[in-house]
Amino acid sequence: MRITEIRQLSVNLRGKLRNAVVDFSQHTVSLVALVSDVYRRGQPIIGIAFNSIGRFAQPGIIQDRLIPRILGAKTETLLSDDHRRFSPQAIARTAMLNEKPGGHGDRSSAVAAIELAAWDLNAKLAGEPAYAHIARTLNKPLPTGGTPVYAAGGYYYPAKSKTTLLDELLNYRDLGYNSFKIKIGGAPLHSDLQRVEMALRATQHPNTLAVDANGRFTREQANQYGSALQQFPLKWYEEPCDPLDYALLAEITRGYTGPIATGENLFSAIDTHNLTQFGGLRGQQDILQMDPGLAYGLTEYLQMLKVAEQAGFSPSQCIPHGGHLINLHIVTALGLGGCEAYPGVFQPFGGYAPQCRLEDGRIFPSDAVGFGLEQKPELKDFINQLTEV
Amino acid sequence: MRITEIRQLSVNLRGKLRNAVVDFSQHTVSLVALVSDVYRRGQPIIGIAFNSIGRFAQPGIIQDRLIPRILGAKTETLLSDDHRRFSPQAIARTAMLNEKPGGHGDRSSAVAAIELAAWDLNAKLAGEPAYAHIARTLNKPLPTGGTPVYAAGGYYYPAKSKTTLLDELLNYRDLGYNSFKIKIGGAPLHSDLQRVEMALRATQHPNTLAVDANGRFTREQANQYGSALQQFPLKWYEEPCDPLDYALLAEITRGYTGPIATGENLFSAIDTHNLTQFGGLRGQQDILQMDPGLAYGLTEYLQMLKVAEQAGFSPSQCIPHGGHLINLHIVTALGLGGCEAYPGVFQPFGGYAPQCRLEDGRIFPSDAVGFGLEQKPELKDFINQLTEV
Numbered sequence: 072m073r074i075t076e077i078r079q080l081s082v083n084l085r086g087k088l089r090n091a092v093v094d095f096s097q098h099t100v101s102l103v104a105l106v107s108d109v110y111r112r113g114q115p116i117i118g119i120a121f122n123s124i125g126r127f128a129q130p131g132i133i134q135d136r137l138i139p140r141i142l143g144a145k146t147e148t149l150l151s152d153d154h155r156r157f158s159p160q161a162i163a164r165t166a167m168l169n170e171k172p173g174g175h176g177d178r179s180s181a182v183a184a185i186e187l188a189a190w191d192l193n194a195k196l197a198g199e200p201a202y203a204h205i206a207r208t209l210n211k212p213l214p215t216g217g218t219p220v221y222a223a224g225g226y227y228y229p230a231k232s233k234t235t236l237l238d239e240l241l242n243y244r245d246l247g248y249n250s251f252k253i254k255i256g257g258a259p260l261h262s263d264l265q266r267v268e269m270a271l272r273a274t275q276h277p278n279t280l281a282v283d284a285n286g287r288f289t290r291e292q293a294n295q296y297g298s299a300l301q302q303f304p305l306k307w308y309e310e311p312c313d314p315l316d317y318a319l320l321a322e323i324t325r326g327y328t329g330p331i332a333t334g335e336n337l338f339s340a341i342d343t344h345n346l347t348q349f350g351g352l353r354g355q356q357d358i359l360q361m362d363p364g365l366a367y368g369l370t371e372y373l374q375m376l377k378v379a380e381q382a383g384f385s386p387s388q389c390i391p392h393g394g395h396l397i398n399l400h401i402v403t404a405l406g407l408g409g410c411e412a413y414p415g416v417f418q419p420f421g422g423y424a425p426q427c428r429l430e431d432g433r434i435f436p437s438d439a440v441g442f443g444l445e446q447k448p449e450l451k452d453f454i455n456q457l458t459e460v
Numbered sequence: 461m462r463i464t465e466i467r468q469l470s471v472n473l474r475g476k477l478r479n480a481v482v483d484f485s486q487h488t489v490s491l492v493a494l495v496s497d498v499y500r501r502g503q504p505i506i507g508i509a510f511n512s513i514g515r516f517a518q519p520g521i522i523q524d525r526l527i528p529r530i531l532g533a534k535t536e537t538l539l540s541d542d543h544r545r546f547s548p549q550a551i552a553r554t555a556m557l558n559e560k561p562g563g564h565g566d567r568s569s570a571v572a573a574i575e576l577a578a579w580d581l582n583a584k585l586a587g588e589p590a591y592a593h594i595a596r597t598l599n600k601p602l603p604t605g606g607t608p609v610y611a612a613g614g615y616y617y618p619a620k621s622k623t624t625l626l627d628e629l630l631n632y633r634d635l636g637y638n639s640f641k642i643k644i645g646g647a648p649l650h651s652d653l654q655r656v657e658m659a660l661r662a663t664q665h666p667n668t669l670a671v672d673a674n675g676r677f678t679r680e681q682a683n684q685y686g687s688a689l690q691q692f693p694l695k696w697y698e699e700p701c702d703p704l705d706y707a708l709l710a711e712i713t714r715g716y717t718g719p720i721a722t723g724e725n726l727f728s729a730i731d732t733h734n735l736t737q738f739g740g741l742r743g744q745q746d747i748l749q750m751d752p753g754l755a756y757g758l759t760e761y762l763q764m765l766k767v768a769e770q771a772g773f774s775p776s777q778c779i780p781h782g783g784h785l786i787n788l789h790i791v792t793a794l795g796l797g798g799c800e801a802y803p804g805v806f807q808p809f810g811g812y813a814p815q816c817r818l819e820d821g822r823i824f825p826s827d828a829v830g831f832g833l834e835q836k837p838e839l840k841d842f843i844n845q846l847t848e849v
Contacts, residue, residue: 125560126563128524135516171515174754317737318737348706349737365563
């Protein structure tokens with residue numbers, strides 16, 4: 072059993088979305104296919120995944136560094152001990168041959184796309200959904216109850232716009248979401264506070280509205296927002312400062328009694344270790360948002376979870392960045408705190424397949440094999456393009 | 461005045477070098493050319509640089525993300541205030557448009573190649589060597605005395621080899637070096653200690669031999685080596701552990717009274733800030749080795765130096781990784797503690813041009829304009845290939 076070919080496609084995100092820091096209209100994502108020599112109904116079984124959303128496709132690193140290492144490795148070194156599955160750990164380790172330590176940036180999402188495709192491939196070989204396959208592989212109980220999901224968005228609307236932030240969130244509520252996240256930092260503090268008050272009118276329970284500063288605040292702004300936001304029953308205050316500025320985060324955390332969330336821009340276990348050691352975060356309160364698809368895949372993410380657990384964080388405090396099918400399966404398998412969704416945006420990758428059920432703020436993966444990316448209509452053409460013989 | 465074209469070439473390192481962690485025979489470097497519309501003697505003035513050594517060429521990131529942003533920017537936004545030079549700062553900032561914070565890995569060396577080529581271009585426009593141009597731009601006195609340089613190498617030789625480590629270092633001494641660095645961690649501790657003793661026989665003064673573990677040790681190994689190395693008058697003990705494991709570094713530093721060196725695998729000012737805050741390093745003693753060519757270029761490196769200074773480190777404690785012409789000019793311009801050289805290896809990029817003078821352990825840049833890469837015979841064909849009309 073071997074991998075015969077690794078294919079990739081850089082896919083542009085659709086639409087004109089932007090947050091306080093970046094314009095996503097130029098963003099791309101790497102869709103990757105691991106083609107195996109195992110055939111079913113005349114077709115090779117192919118593992119498919121992508122490197123989450125928000126940090127660009129990695130065609131260069133994948134083509135120049137990762138593919139030659141994996142296709143150049145001895146077949147059996149990429150298999151599980153019983154030789155019945157591929158080993159995502161061994162595939163990730165092989166992809167990293169001759170790479171120096173440190174510098175966990177673009178490389179981490181290039182490796183992630185391939186490592187996650189190995190999980191999809193294994194789940195397809197086993198004929199089961201990825202959430203069930205991951206749970207079984209890790210000796211965890213088969214999950215049944217779906218997972219909490221919140222709708223992220225909360226964009227800025229021009230003053231004369233007919234649509235308001237409240238309309239947007241009420242629309243999410245109609246879709247079945249009962250927890251939300253909105254942007255802050257794109258307007259002066261007093262307008263942002265009015266927006267938070269407006270958004271709270273869409274909520275039915277306390278601690279169901281989060282705010283996200285996308286890592287843009289200076290020390291002064293972060294602390295001003297912290298003091299002002301403290302009056303509201305917020306779910307969390309996200310990325311108040313540079314994601315690597317642990318000392319500043321610790322200062323902000325000391326001045327803010329509610330939950331803080333961060334981690335989507337940390338891509339390794341050692342960075343997570345530094346965050347939990349030096350960032351002043353509080354076990355049993357704050358939220359960790361590392362995203363396997365940007366961080367070398369599920370193998371490294373499991374190390375991050377171990378680091379988090381040793382620092383006093385429970386799985387329910389881990390809520391990955393990246394609202395898409397891959398993270399839905401991972402969150403469900405591991406019993407983490409929840410998933411995000413960006414209804415309608417970050418297409419073709421964002422969101423879930425129509426066969427996934429959204430009910431009372433919980434989302435349930437379908438019973439498609441693997442991550443079920445094939446069920447997502449927006450991805451269909453790209454997957455066809457990648458898997459055509 | 462504008463940049464008309466940005467060209468790049470991925471160049472393989474020659475030879476079969478490997479350290480305790482990586483095999484460099486598969487390594488590549490991005491050689492980059494910024495072509496201007498300023499003509500001299502019928503030829504466009506072209507800035508040339510590369511992204512140091514050891515972390516791979518970045519053709520994908522440069523082509524897909526950086527070049528379109530820079531060539532798409534309004535001409536005047538890339539110029540200095542007086543419009544007589546290009547602005548390396550503005551070019552680096554433009555290259556980073558729509559990039560999220562954090563994740564300072566491969567992207568950092570892609571941006572560096574372009575930012576450094578802008579310095580080469582500016583020095584050529586001014587008709588002066590890069591060291592003089594950088595010093596003048598930063599309002600520093602024109603440097604005259606060259607800069608200390610040490611020979612790095614100290615490889616492992618088979619027991620029956622006719623050449624020994626001592627021969628290697630004595631050969632460096634004959635070339636004009638009086639300070640050396642050798643590898644450790646590729647053999648058991650007792651053999652490594654014998655190697656250190658042998659190497660010390662090539663030195664004529666204390667504190668002229670450094671040892672490099674390339675970030676590979678576990679806690680136990682790092683501390684064992686630290687205790688055992690303490691008996692020797694070493695210049696420094698380099699990268700004992702994972703370059704991002706600040707807590708472990710602090711522990712190792714507490715147990716080792718001599719100088720520790722690290723930083724070559726940190727690629728941003730915020731990572732440097734974390735190192736100086738949490739790594740237990742001692743101002744006025746330990747050595748910082750961040751490398752501008754891997755870390756967004758000289759603009760970010762100046763921020764790193766500021767962070768280091770605020771943490772109590774003097775310029776003489778900053779000795780960048782990467783023994784090549786670009787760092788020679790930067791170290792000379794800024795009056796830093798020294799340069800490294802890997803005599804004969806990491807070609808075609810490693811080492812200096814024949815016109816650079818090596819004397820009593822100091823190296824003097826030539827008076828070629830820019831970084832003088834055109835004077836390096838090993839680079840000639842590649843530069844010709846890149847600059848042909």
